[in-house]
Amino acid sequence: MPTPPRPAVPASPEVIDIERAFSRITYLGTRARQHEKLMARAGVPLDRAAVALLRQMADSGPLRPGELANRLGVEASHVTRQVQQLLRTGYVDRVPDPDDRRAQRIQLTEAGRDAVHRIREAGVQGMQTALSGWSPEELGQLAALFHRMVDDFLTAAEADDAPEAAAPLRGATGTA
Known part of the structure; x- marks a missing residue:
């Protein structure tokens, strides 16, 4: 039985x-033209999906195709292609x-x-140019807040993926 959606909590203006x-920022980073410019600067003629796969492997090391698909949140057939x-x-x-020959x-x-190194270097150079007017303190604050946000997103995603069994049973003891 699927978990019912959570009741909507009013969001703050912030x-x-x-x-x-x-x-x-997500839109700007995923535009086809932006990707083509990045690939031209890096000298790597790959589409966005291939770049995502390369980046994931660079961060995690060798993986089975199914593991790659899970980490990227895509179908295994996409990874296979x-x-x-x-x-x-x-x-x-x-x-x-090594675990299964x-x-x-x-x-x-x-x-x-x-x-991957060239792609990341080209991305860093583009970001450096865009943020050139920021002070080192502002960049440090932004980096810290981005890392905190990513960690909180991961925590929330893990909570959403937790099995129903982890939720308290309503009415089982008459106290919940």
Whole structure:
């Protein structure tokens, strides 16, 4: 039985403003033209999905395709297509899974690690340019707040994904 939706809690004006700003920055970062500029600066001709996969592997190390799909929140078939493209371009290769020799993990090659490095460096340079008028203190505050926000988002997502069994049973003892 699906969990019923939580009752809506009125949002503060500040949270509404943050959500709008977050939506704007997400849109700006995911525009096709912006991605093409980033890839041109990095010298890496990959689509956004392939870049997401490379970044995930750079952060986590070799993974099974199913694990990659789970971490990226996409269907396994999407990862399979991207892995095939990245195998052809030499950015990844397959290695035996040490936990199960019948399975394989996908890992970055030297070319893949270099591509991720160039993509990240190009992104950092673009961000450096955009934030050039900010003081070191302001940048530090922004970084700290972003990390805190991400941690809170992860905590909230984990709470949403928790099984129903973890919720208190209503009426089981007559006290809940």
